[in-house]
Each structure stands twice: as C-alpha cells, then as structure tokens.
Amino acid sequence: MPRPPRTGGKRPLRRRKLPPGAKRPVRRPIRKKKPLKMPSSPWEGPLPEALRGRFGDSIREATLLGGQKLVVADLAAAAGILQFLKDDRGFDYLVDVTAVHWPKREGETFDLVWILYSFATNERVRLKAALLEGAKAPTATGLYQSANWLEREVYDMFGIEFDGHPDLRRILMPDEWDGFPLRKEYGIVQQDVDWVRENLKIESAQ
Amino acid sequence: MAATTLAPPPAEDATLLDSNEMVLNMGPQHPSTHGVLRVILKLDGETVLGTDCVIGYLHRGVEKIAENRTYQQFAPYVDRMDYVAAVSNGLGYCMAIEQLLGVEIPSRAQCVRVILAELNRIASHLLWLGTHALDIGAITPVFLCFREREQVLNIFEKYCGARLTTHAFRIGGLQYETYDTFERDCLALCDLMEEKVQEYHSLLTGNRIWVRRTKGVGVLSAEDCKDYGVTGPLLRAAGEAWDLRKVRPYCGYEKYDFEVPTAESGDTFDRYIVRMKEMEQSCRIIRQAVETLPAGPIKGKVGKVIKPPPGEAYVSIEAPKGELGYYVVSDGSLKPYRLRVRPPSFVNLGALDKMCRGSLVADVVAIIGTIDIVLGEVDR
Amino acid sequence: MLEQLLDIPYVQPLVLTAAIVLVFPLVAGYIVLAERKVLADLQVRLGPMRVGPYGVLQPLADALKLMLKEDIIPSRADKWIFWLAPVLSTFTALSAFAVLPLSDRLYVADVNIGILFILAMSSIGALGLILGGWSANSKYSLMGSLRAAAQMVSYEVPLGFATVTAIMCAGTLSMQGVIRSQLERGVWGAFDNFGLMLIPTALFIIAGTAETNRAPFDLPEAESELVAGFHTEYSGFRWALFFLAEYAAIVVISSLCVTLFFGGWLRPFPNVAALEIPVNFGFPAALFALMAFGCLKGVPKQPIAGFKILMALIAGAFLLVAGAFVVPAVNELVIGLFWFCFKLAAMVYLFIWYRGTFPRFRYDQLMDVGWKWLIPISMAGLILNGVVQLLARG
Numbered sequence: 001m002p003r004p005p006r007t008g009g010k011r012p013l014r015r016r017k018l019p020p021g022a023k024r025p026v027r028r029p030i031r032k033k034k035p036l037k038m039p040s041s042p043w044e045g046p047l048p049e050a051l052r053g054r055f056g057d058s059i060r061e062a063t064l065l066g067g068q069k070l071v072v073a074d075l076a077a078a079a080g081i082l083q084f085l086k087d088d089r090g091f092d093y094l095v096d097v098t099a100v101h102w103p104k105r106e107g108e109t110f111d112l113v114w115i116l117y118s119f120a121t122n123e124r125v126r127l128k129a130a131l132l133e134g135a136k137a138p139t140a141t142g143l144y145q146s147a148n149w150l151e152r153e154v155y156d157m158f159g160i161e162f163d164g165h166p167d168l169r170r171i172l173m174p175d176e177w178d179g180f181p182l183r184k185e186y187g188i189v190q191q192d193v194d195w196v197r198e199n200l201k202i203e204s205a206q
Numbered sequence: 207m208a209a210t211t212l213a214p215p216p217a218e219d220a221t222l223l224d225s226n227e228m229v230l231n232m233g234p235q236h237p238s239t240h241g242v243l244r245v246i247l248k249l250d251g252e253t254v255l256g257t258d259c260v261i262g263y264l265h266r267g268v269e270k271i272a273e274n275r276t277y278q279q280f281a282p283y284v285d286r287m288d289y290v291a292a293v294s295n296g297l298g299y300c301m302a303i304e305q306l307l308g309v310e311i312p313s314r315a316q317c318v319r320v321i322l323a324e325l326n327r328i329a330s331h332l333l334w335l336g337t338h339a340l341d342i343g344a345i346t347p348v349f350l351c352f353r354e355r356e357q358v359l360n361i362f363e364k365y366c367g368a369r370l371t372t373h374a375f376r377i378g379g380l381q382y383e384t385y386d387t388f389e390r391d392c393l394a395l396c397d398l399m400e401e402k403v404q405e406y407h408s409l410l411t412g413n414r415i416w417v418r419r420t421k422g423v424g425v426l427s428a429e430d431c432k433d434y435g436v437t438g439p440l441l442r443a444a445g446e447a448w449d450l451r452k453v454r455p456y457c458g459y460e461k462y463d464f465e466v467p468t469a470e471s472g473d474t475f476d477r478y479i480v481r482m483k484e485m486e487q488s489c490r491i492i493r494q495a496v497e498t499l500p501a502g503p504i505k506g507k508v509g510k511v512i513k514p515p516p517g518e519a520y521v522s523i524e525a526p527k528g529e530l531g532y533y534v535v536s537d538g539s540l541k542p543y544r545l546r547v548r549p550p551s552f553v554n555l556g557a558l559d560k561m562c563r564g565s566l567v568a569d570v571v572a573i574i575g576t577i578d579i580v581l582g583e584v585d586r
Numbered sequence: 587m588l589e590q591l592l593d594i595p596y597v598q599p600l601v602l603t604a605a606i607v608l609v610f611p612l613v614a615g616y617i618v619l620a621e622r623k624v625l626a627d628l629q630v631r632l633g634p635m636r637v638g639p640y641g642v643l644q645p646l647a648d649a650l651k652l653m654l655k656e657d658i659i660p661s662r663a664d665k666w667i668f669w670l671a672p673v674l675s676t677f678t679a680l681s682a683f684a685v686l687p688l689s690d691r692l693y694v695a696d697v698n699i700g701i702l703f704i705l706a707m708s709s710i711g712a713l714g715l716i717l718g719g720w721s722a723n724s725k726y727s728l729m730g731s732l733r734a735a736a737q738m739v740s741y742e743v744p745l746g747f748a749t750v751t752a753i754m755c756a757g758t759l760s761m762q763g764v765i766r767s768q769l770e771r772g773v774w775g776a777f778d779n780f781g782l783m784l785i786p787t788a789l790f791i792i793a794g795t796a797e798t799n800r801a802p803f804d805l806p807e808a809e810s811e812l813v814a815g816f817h818t819e820y821s822g823f824r825w826a827l828f829f830l831a832e833y834a835a836i837v838v839i840s841s842l843c844v845t846l847f848f849g850g851w852l853r854p855f856p857n858v859a860a861l862e863i864p865v866n867f868g869f870p871a872a873l874f875a876l877m878a879f880g881c882l883k884g885v886p887k888q889p890i891a892g893f894k895i896l897m898a899l900i901a902g903a904f905l906l907v908a909g910a911f912v913v914p915a916v917n918e919l920v921i922g923l924f925w926f927c928f929k930l931a932a933m934v935y936l937f938i939w940y941r942g943t944f945p946r947f948r949y950d951q952l953m954d955v956g957w958k959w960l961i962p963i964s965m966a967g968l969i970l971n972g973v974v975q976l977l978a979r980g
Contacts, residue, residue, distance in 0.1 A: 038517030039308065066305060066519055092432045095522070096548040100535050113533065115520055115548070119432065119446065122453050126520060146435030149556040157269070172262035172585060181270050182544075188270065230725050237813060252729070252949055343801060343946025349629035415802055415945045567729070568948045571811050 040065045047089065047125070055081060068126065075112070075129040079138035082114065082127070086143050091116040091125065094144035097151055099131075099158045103184045108132050110160060114140065136163040157182035226250050230567070234263050238341045238571045241581035245558070245570065252566045257559045261552075264585035272545035277303055277377060277512040280542065285371035287547065288583040290333050292371045293326035293362075294525040300375045301456060302521040302532035304506075306514035307377075314502040315379035316458045321392060321495045322365070322374050323457070323523075324488040328399060329358040330526035330578075331481045338478070338575035339410060342419050347409055354402050361391050378508030389496045396489040403485055410478070420475035424561040424573035427472055434557040438528025438550055440577065443480045444472030450524035462494045474576040481578075513540055527551050527578050547586060551579040599694045606683050606694070614833040615645025621938045628942035639884060639893040642900070655822035660722055663819065667721035672820065672827035675714030679834035682707040686841045687761045689851045689922025700761040701749060704842055705742075708797060711835060712738035715799075715806060718828065719816030730815025733949060734799065734806035740956035741796035741803075747964035748786035748793065751971050752846040755783060765850035772857040776847040779974045785967035787847045789960055791936070794839040796956070799832065800937050802944035805952060840933035841926075848929050851922035866921050867912060874908035 018024060041064050048062035051071065058077035063070050073081055085091040095115040102109050108130035117124045131137055139162040140147035151162045152171040159180035162168060170177065179186050196204035230247045233239035242263035248256040268287060272280045284299045285292035297319055304311060311319075332355040336348030359369040364385050366374045375381070410416045426436060428444040441448055449466040451459040467483035469476030516538040522531035528550030535544040554577050561573050619634065619641065626633030634641030659668055685700035687693045697703060712734060719731020753759060755778050756767040768775055776787040796803035807815035817828045844850055853865050881901035888894045910916045911924070947955065 036513075036515035038306065038515050038519075040517075065517060066308065068520060070518075094435055095529065096520075096531060096533065096546070098533060098546040098548075100544045113546075115531070115533070119448060124454075124520075144435065145430075145433045145560075146553055146556060149552065150435075153552075170262075172265045174262070181267055184273075186270075188267075188274070228725065230729075238811070339945065343804070344944065345625070345801075346629050346942050349631060353630055410945075413945065415947060415951075418951055419945055419948055566949060568811050568946070 038066045043069055043071075047123075050089075051081065051084070054084060069124065070126045070128065072128045072130075075108075075131055075135070075137065078112070078114075078127065078129040079140075082116075082138075082140050082143055085116055085125065085127075089118065090120045091118045091123075093117040093119060094140060094146045094150070095124070097140065097147055097154055099154050099160055099182075101158060101182065101184045110158065112137055112154070112160065131160065136161045138163055139165040141165055156180070159183070227255065232570070234260075238337075239574060240337065240579055243555075243574065243579065243581055243584070245574070247562075247567065247570065249567065252568075254562050254565055254567065254570060257562045257570070259555060259558055261555070261581070262585050264581045266586065268586040269545055269547065272542050274541065276540045277514070277542060280545070281375075281377065282371065282373045284547075285373055286582060287549065287586055288330075288525065288527065288530070288551065288580045289370055290580050291326050291330040291526045293322045293374050294330075294523060294530060296373060296375045297323050297457070298521065298523045298525065298530045298532050300377050301523065302519055302534045303377045303512065303514065305519040305521050306517060306534055306536050307508065307512070309378055309506045309508055311379055311457075311506050312503045313458065313500050315504045315506070317495050317499050318380055318384060318504070319375060320457050320459065320462070321492055321499075322362070322372075324491045324495070325358050325361060325392070325395070327488045327526045328395075328485050329355050331485050332358070334481065334526075334575075334578045335406060335478075338572075338578075339416075341571045341575040342416065344410065344413075344416065347406060350402070350405065350409070354399065357395055357398060361388070361395065364388070364391070376505070377512055379503075379505035381505075383504055389499065392492050392496050396493050399485060399489050403482055406482065411482075417475060419568075419572060420478060420576075421473055422471075423474040423565065423569050424576055425471065425473045426557060426561055430557070430560060431472070434560065435553045436528070436557050438524070438526070438554065438578075439477050439480045439484065440472070440528070440554060440557075442466060443469045443476035445470050450522060450529060454522075456521075456523060459491075461498070462491045464490050464494075474572055477576050511540065513538065522548065525550055527580070527583070528554055549583040549586060551577070551581075551583040552586075555579050555584055602692070602694050603684070607680060610680065610683070610834065610837075611649070611830055612645065613837075614830050615649055617833050617836070617934060618648070618829075619645050620934070621941075624935065624938045625942050628939075639888050639897045642896070649826070652826040653823055657822045657824065658819075660724065660819050662723045664721040664723070667717050668819075669824075671714045671718030671721060672824045672831065673714075674717065675711050675831035676827045676834070678707045678711040678714065679831040679838060682838040683834070685761050686838070687765060687845060687850055688926055689920075690762075690765075692923055693762065696760055696762045698758075698760045698763075701753060701759050701764070701842070701846075704838060705746065705749065708835060708838065709738070709742060711831065714828075714831065715816050718820065719806075722816075722819035724819050726812045726814075726818045727816050730806045730812045730818065733812075734816055736949075737796060737799070737803065737805060737952060737956075740953060741793045741960070744789050744956065744960035744964040745793035745797055747961070747968050748790035749842075749846065751783070751786040751964075751968045752790075754968070754972060755779065755975065756846075761845050761850070764845055765852060768849050769852055769856050774847065774849040774852075779971050779978070782967070782971050782974055783847070786964065786971070787843075789964045789967065790843055790847065791933075793960060793964075794843055795937060795940060796952070798835045798839050798937075800836065801941035802946050803952060804941075804946060805949060836934060836937055837930065840930050840937070843933055844926065844929040849925075850929075851926040853921070853925050867917060870911040870921070870924050871908045874904045874911065878902070878904035878908060 043062040043064045048071070051059050051062065055073065055077045058074040059071060060074065061072040071081070093116070095117050098113050100111040100113065102111065110131040110133070112129050112131050114127040115124065116127065137160055139151060141151065141164070148167065149171060151165055152167070152169060154160050155162065155168055156170040156173050157180055173181065193204040196202060228249045230249050231244070232247055233244035234242040239245065244260040244263070246258045246260065247254055268283055271283055275283070281296065281299060284295040288295050332351040336351035339347040362372050362374070363369045365388065366372050366382055426440060426444055428441065428446045431441045431444050431446065437448070445468055447466045447468045452466055464487045467480050467487060469480050514536040516536055518533070518535040520531055520533045522529050529548065530550055531548030533546040533548065534542050537543040558573065558577065562570050565573070623633045634644040637643040637647045659665055682704045684694040685697055685703050687696070715734040716731045719727040719734065752764070752775050755775060756764040758764060758767060771778060776783055799806050807817065812818070817825055820828060849856065855861050855865070878901045881897055881904060885894050885897045885901065888897055910920070
C-alpha cells in the first residue's frame with residue numbers, strides 16, 4: 001500500500017514535565033546578529049592606477065576583498081585588460097577562468113572571472129566582468145594556452161560562447177547534452193525525472 | 207566529452223586522412239590511462255601526429271552539488287575529487303571557507319593540518335611512482351610503493367577512521383584530537399620513507415632502460431608550463447622553483463625549513479627526480495611539525511551554523527599535483543552560491559597534446575603517467 | 587623387455603613425442619605458476635595461495651577456466667587466419683622439441699641439422715604472431731604484430747651470429763654433437779676460447795629474450811601500451827594456445843642456450859672424475875631432500891586435511907626422487923635429464939627475474955639496441971672467436 005504523502009508543517013511543541021518545585025529556566029532572547037561583511041577596502045597602488053589611467057571608466061571597481069585583489073571591469077574592455085596585464089605587467093599565468101550566474105540580477109546575468117598570477121611579482125589578481133545573457137565573451141586563448149580548456153568548460157557549464165576560441169566544444173558533458181548545468185535555472189531533479197521517464201518508462205521517485 | 211576533431215572522416219571524405227595515418231582510440235578502458243581518460247591519437251606508424259583528450263566520463267557535477275549542500279555537508283564531497291590526495295582537497299576547501307568567514311585557526315590545528323597534508327603528499331607521490339613505473343613496464347616498484355603507502359594510510363585510519371576519503375579537517379580547524387601515538391607513528395614513517403626512497407632510487411634511477419625511457423620524453427619548458435598553466439612538480443622540473451608553500455605560505459608553512467626541489471630540462475626523468483625529492487622534503491616538514499606541535503585548542507571560533515557573509519574568495523594550496531584552487535562565492539546563505547574548483551590535474555592535462563606531438567605511442571603512456579592525473583579531479 | 591621394445595625403430599621417438607605433447611601443457615602451467623610465485627617473491631607478496639596448498643593446483647584451475655571460457659572471434663576478423671595463427675604458433679614451438687637433447691639417450695631425433703631446425707621453427711613461429719595480430723582486425727593487435735615482425739627480424743640476426751660462433755667452436759650442427767664436443771674439450775661452451783665465448787653467450791641470452799618476446803623486450807604484447815598486443819582479441823582456448831606457444835618458445839630457446847653454451851646434460855666439470863659422487867649423487871639427492879623437507883614444514887600450516895595430505899604426498903614424492911638418485915643404476919639413467927632440466931630451470935628463472943626487474947624498451951630503442959649494438963658486437967665476437975680458435979688449435 002502506498003504510504004500517504006508526508007504532510008509538511010511543524011509538529012506541535014511538547015513541553016517536558018518538570019519535577020515539582022523546579023523552576024523552568026528562563027530562555028534568553030536570541031539576539032539578532034548584525035549581518036557580517038567581508039572586510040573590503042579600495043585597492044590603491046600602481047597597478048590599479050595604471051589600469052584606471054589606461055582604461056578609464058571601464059574599470060568599475062578595484063578593491064581588496066578580504067585582502068584579495070579584485071578588479072571589476074566592463075566586458076568590452078576585458079580583452080584589453082588581459083592583454084595589458086600579460087604584456088606590460090607580467091601576469092604570465094592564467095590560473096582560472098570561470099563564471100557565476102546571477103539570474104535575479106537586473107541586466108547582466110553572468111559574471112566572468114579570470115584569475116591571473118605573476119611569477120615575477122608573486123601577485124594574484126582577479127578580474128571580473130559582467131556579461132549579458134547570450135552575449136559573446138572575448139577569448140583569452142590568444143594570450144594563454146591554458147584558456148583553451150578552461151573556456152571550453154565555461155561554455156560547457158554556462159553556455160557562454162567565447163569569440164575566437166579555436167575549438168569551442170563541450171568538454172565534460174556529452175555532446176548531445178541539453179542545457180548548461182551550472183546555470184541556476186538548470187533543474188537537477190527535472191533532469192532525473194526526464195531521464196527516468198524516457199529510459200525506464202516509469203515515473204521517477206524524486 | 208565532445209566528439210573529436212581527429213575522428214576518422216566519413217567514407218566519402220576518405221582523402222582527408224593520409225594513407226599512412228591511423229587513428230587509434232586509447233581508453234576509456236585501457237590499462238594505463240589511469241582510469242577513464244580517453245585519448246584519441248593520430249598516428250603515422252608509431253609516431254604521434256596529434257592527440258585529443260576526451261574527458262568527462264567521471265563527471266559528477268561536484269560544483270553543482272556544492273550549490274545544493276550546506277558548507278559542512280559539501281566538505282566530504284571534495285575528498286572524492288582527487289581521491290589519492292583527499293587531505294589536500296579538504297585542506298583547500300576548509301581554507302577557502304575560513305577565508306570567507308575570516309576566522310583564525312589555532313596553531314595546533316594548523317600544525318596537524320600540515321602533518322596530514324604532507325603525509326598525503328607522500329601517499330600521492332608513492333601511488334604516482336608505482337603506477338608510472340608500471341606504465342613504463344617495470345612491474346615491481348608498484349608493490350613496494352603500495353607497501354609504504356599502506357603505512358601512511360594506517361596513520362590516517364588511526365587518526366580519523368578513514369583511509370582514502372578521509373574528511374580529516376573541518377571548517378575552522380579539526381574535528382578530532384590526535385591519537386596517543388600519532389607523533390611516534392609520524393616519525394617512524396619519516397624514518398621508513400627516507401630509507402625506502404633510496405630503495406626506489408636503487409631500483410629505477412640507475413637503470414639504463416628507465417633513464418632512456420624517461421629522459422627527453424614529454425619535455426615542457428618553464429615558459430610552456432606557464433603558458434599552459436601547468437603547476438606542481440611539472441613546473442618545478444622545468445626549473446622554476448615555484449611552490450605555493452614557499453611563495454604564498456599558508457597553514458604556517460613559513461615556519462618550516464624545507465627546500466623546493468627543482469630540475470632543469472623539464473622532461474619525464476626530471477619530474478621523477480623532483481617528486482622523489484619532494485617525498486624527502488615532506489618527511490623533513492613532518493619531522494619539524496611533529497617536534498614543534500603546540501598544545502592548545504584544535505578548533506577556531508566557528509559557529510555550528512556556517513553562514514559566511516556575502517562575498518567571494520579564491521584560495522589555493524600546493525596539492526601534490528599542482529595548484530589546487532577553490533573560488534567560492536557566498537550570498538550570505540547556508541549554501542555556497544557558487545563553488546569553483548581549479549583542479550591541477552585538469553589544467554595540467556591540457557598540455558598533453560603539446561607534450562605528445564612527435565613522440566611515440568609508448569611515450570604517450572609515459573607522459574600520461576608523468577602528468578600524474580587523477581580522473582576524479584579532471585572530470586569532477 | 588623394455589629395452590627390446592625401445593629398440594624397435596620409431597617406438598622411442600613416438601612415445602617421447604606423445605609424452606611431450608601431452609605433458610608439456612602441464613609443464614607450461616607449472617612454469618607459469620613458478621613465474622607467478624617468483625614474481626610475487628620479488629614484489630613482496632605471496633602469489634597464488636588459494637587453489638591447493640600454496641597454490642599448487644592453480645595451473646589446473648587456470649586450464650579449466652581457459653577451456654570453459656567463451657570462444658570469441660571478432661565479427662570482422664579474418665576467421666581462417668584467426669583460427670590458424672595460434673595453431674601455427676603452438677605447432678612450430680612444439681615441433682622444435684623434436685631435436686632437444688633431454689639427456690644422452692632421451693631425445694626424439696638427433697638430426698645433423700638440429701640447431702638449424704630450431705632456428706627455422708622459431709622463425710615460423712613469429713608468423714603465427716603476425717598473422718594472429720593481423721587477422722583480428724584490431725589496431726592494437728595490428729601494432730603488436732608489426733612490432734613482433736620487426737623485432738623478430740632484428741633479433742634473429744644477433745641470435746644467429748651467436749649460434750654460429752658456438753657451432754664454429756663445436757664443429758657440428760647436431761645438438762648431441764655439440765654437447766659431446768664440449769665433453770671432449772672439457773669445458774662448457776660459454777667458457778671456451780679463454781673466456782671469449784662469454785660474448786656470444788651474453789648476446790644469445792639477450793637476443794633470446796627478445797626472440798621469445800619476454801620483458802624487457804615484450805613490446806608485441808606491451809600491456810600498458812597495446813593492451814595485450816597481438817593477442818588482444820583472443821580469448822579462451824585460442825589465447826591459451828598462444829600462451830602455450832610462448833612458454834614453449836621460452837623452453838626451446840633456453841634449451842638451445844643450455845645446449846650450446848652450458849653443456850646440455852653434462853654435469854659441471856664433466857672431466858673431473860673426483861666430483862662424480864658429490865655432484866652426480868650428492869647434489870640432486872640433497873636438493874630433492876631439501877624440497878621434501880620444505881614441503882613437510884608446510885604440512886601443519888594447511889587448514890584442511892586434504893591439503894595436509896596433498897602436501898605430505900608431495901613431500902613423499904620428493905623424498906622418493908631423492909632416494910632414487912642415490913641408487914647407481916637409476917642415477918645413471920636420469921642424471922642427464924636432471925642436469926638438463928636443472929640448467930633449463932636456471933635459464934627460465936633468469937627470464938622471470940628480468941621481467942621483475944626491467945622496465946620495457948621503447949620501440950625505437952629496441953631497434954637501436956638490436957642494430958647498433960647487438961649485431962656489431964655479435965659479428966665482432968664471431969671474428970674474434972674464429973681468430974683465437976684458429977691460433978689456439980692450429
């Protein structure tokens with residue numbers, strides 16, 4: 001017999017009986033904690049100044065977030081900034097390329113993130129640029145070979161296309177895969193339900 | 207896991223492939239692709255003209271899982287990426303979340319973390335050495351290496367009950383205090399390893415076939431390494447003394463006296479030498495850490511509910527295979543909004559084509575071995 | 587009665603042939619077991635321990651498994667050649683046994699071109715590998731068989747030169763003749779010509795390893811590269827035939843080496859009469875007694891009564907053999923066979939030792955070693971030995 005579906009809702013609170021004469025302890029009111037913030041401060045120094053001087057208002061923000069160097073820039077300037085950082089500032093190692101999906105944000109719903117490192121100065125910089133849904137991102141494959149697979153993975157997971165990438169194919173998911181798994185609207189349960197329905201011809205228990 | 211650009215052309219288009227050329231599919235079921243790596247080789251006789259890696263057979267969507275678990279719930283999952291060096295994975299993850307939270311870790315916890323991470327480096331390198339030698343046809347070292355690795359795993363088992371996917375650390379410090387004979391076991395292991403590394407040297411280093419099979423094979427210069435983002439022993443073998451434990455110390459690595467072994471030519475033999483020396487250096491670090499192990503608490507001030515403030519952090523550590531990074535974005539909720547793993551194996555594997563071109567089929571096997579990939583980490 | 591029966595023409599050869607064909611698969615099985623045990627010992631593990639005490643029944647279990655396995659022929663294979671290849675390999679390898687001098691009176695045939703016959707058979711055996719790899723229609727097999735072809739061609743040359751040097755020394759192509767000539771000269775082939783014959787001996791062992799596709803020259807089957815090389819697509823009984831052929835080839839090449847360079851069925855120092863008693867009687871009896879003692883020690887460790895009995899039986903058998911060697915009449919009959927098998931076992935052990943020690947050569951390095959080193963050295967060895975022999979013997 002199928003079990004009746006579990007109903008939601010809270011169980012009624014049952015108070016423990018106290019021995020006679022004992023006093024029920026007074027519960028202290030829960031203090032609402034102040035929302036924490038990561039320590040952040042504007043990033044001053046030659047590098048952000050040089051970036052501002054060269055790219056002007058395209059540099060939206062240069063901060064030290066928890067001590068880590070972060071540059072937020074316009075997407076249009078991203079390719080130029082990468083080129084500048086590599087050629088003029090010696091950031092010769094592209095650590096990572098990744099993206100973050102913000103579907104609830106107005107306008108640009110993706111953040112592209114490049115993490116760069118300089119062997120000469122032992123400096124790590126994170127470059128962030130916002131991206132509109134469906135817009136094409138500039139590729140870094142011309143500057144760094146490591147961008148090849150990393151950008152393929154971003155394409156595979158988010159569906160962000162990189163303009164000028166020599167070999168933009170899915171890398172981890174099968175070719176015929178539907179959808180882009182790391183987007184927020186990608187339903188993992190729905191994926192299972194569909195697969196079970198199609199391949200096992202039954203309804204999934206998920 | 208995309209269709210290959212090197213795939214044989216359809217029949218009517220047969221002119222594309224030269225009559226001397228052959229496409230050989232290696233893996234995902236192959237004795238020496240270290241799991242489920244699939245490499246499609248374009249060959250002229252036995253010479254490799256090009257390669258194409260097909261990966262993703264072990265893709266489990268770790269980054270998506272992270273978005274659906276709380277910070278603590280996700281911690282055991284990271285052990286399943288580089289399952290050969292689970293402690294390092296856990297260390298990187300915990301450090302990334304601690305960076306978001308901005309908590310201080312007690313020095314005892316730091317010290318134990320260093321000891322376990324270095325033990326894990328030894329275990330990882332031992333497994334690499336055994337399988338790499340097996341790939342090149344020396345069938346004996348693998349058993350010797352596993353014999354010593356067993357000792358390392360025994361320490362893990364005594365410490366936290368698990369041998370492979372240890373989940374040894376918790377966000378904010380450690381879950382468990384060390385067991386009674388922990389220090390003695392670690393020192394005994396160091397003694398054992400220093401002796402056994404010499405035994406491996408006597409088995410392989412002087413062997414002329416071994417030297418001929420590895421010298422000049424899969425050369426990657428320091429510039430190429432940087433270009434391809436290749437880190438870890440591969441970069442150090444090319445002459446760049448770059449180790450995150452030295453250049454951006456974490457967990458108190460700056461307190462320990464150790465060297466970053468390097469080599470010059472960046473070939474397979476040099477990587478072998480570098481990893482052998484790294485095992486010795488790890489022993490050195492463990493000795494110092496055990497001797498200076500301070501007393502005190504093992505967990506920092508972290509609440510039971512982990513709720514980092516909105517923000518983001520990128521933290522990377524020197525895993526046995528290279529730079530292992532975690533990029534975490536928090537929206538102030540109980541779950542990571544986005545968690546990106548920067549796996550060293552994945553990025554290092556990207557240079558496979560560069561290393562393989564022009565070499566022979568037998569070299570491809572040696573090169574796959576020398577990169578030291580773990581497919582759980584490549585595919586995540 | 588037995589003597590009379592054996593004197594009838596063709597009776598002894600036929601009986602011996604039947605015995606070799608029937609018994610050799612079992613012997614090969616036990617060589618495999620010995621290989622697994624020796625490798626296990628090199629690799630700090632135990633090896634087969636489950637089937638019978640200390641795994642002594644493992645070969646039987648393996649044989650049963652291989653015979654019961656499904657026989658698969660790939661759908662796109664060339665079926666006739668796929669069928670023919672293992673047969674050809676096994677046939678040629680076993681044919682070579684015909685001229686092996688197992689002892690002074692135990693052999694199928696003593697033909698005057700015995701050595702040539704063995705070399706010819708082992709060359710045809712390579713054809714089995716090539717056909718097997720080619721017919722399977724698999725790329726791995728094809729590469730394995732191409733490697734086999736190139737390797738066999740390259741390494742037959744130094745093997746041939748080393749053999750020729752030994753023949754030159756002995757002055758005959760007959761296997762029995764080679765051994766008799768060593769008896770006459772009073773020294774094993776390997777140490778003749780003031781020790782210069784050690785050069786062809788070493789080359790013969792190296793080239794022989796390559797000829798039998800054993801590590802470090804096991805490129806045709808290179809497990810970590812070509813999965814299983816030429817026999818990737820073979821399974822079950824056909825695969826077992828290839829396996830049989832491989833071990834038969836090892837035995838044949840080792841026998842040839844023992845015959846040419848290590849005195850065949852001669853005991854060590856065959857011309858020193860004083861050593862007759864300790865070497866011919868004492869050594870084998872002590873060896874088998876020691877083995878019996880070892881087995882006896884293992885008896886109480888066995889968990890099952892059946893295993894205990896089996897171990898005790900084996901120990902008893904060894905003791906019996908040890909006793910037999912002390913009886914002069916029996917000793918005279920079997921001592922040649924004992925020395926031949928003993929030297930053969932030492933050679934096979936050497937092959938196994940190689941496998942546990944060396945990494946595998948790469949294809950180009952293999953060719954390099956063959957053509958740039960072995961062939962010139964073997965030619966130089968031939969000339970050097972020829973000159974020395976001419977000067978020394980007039």
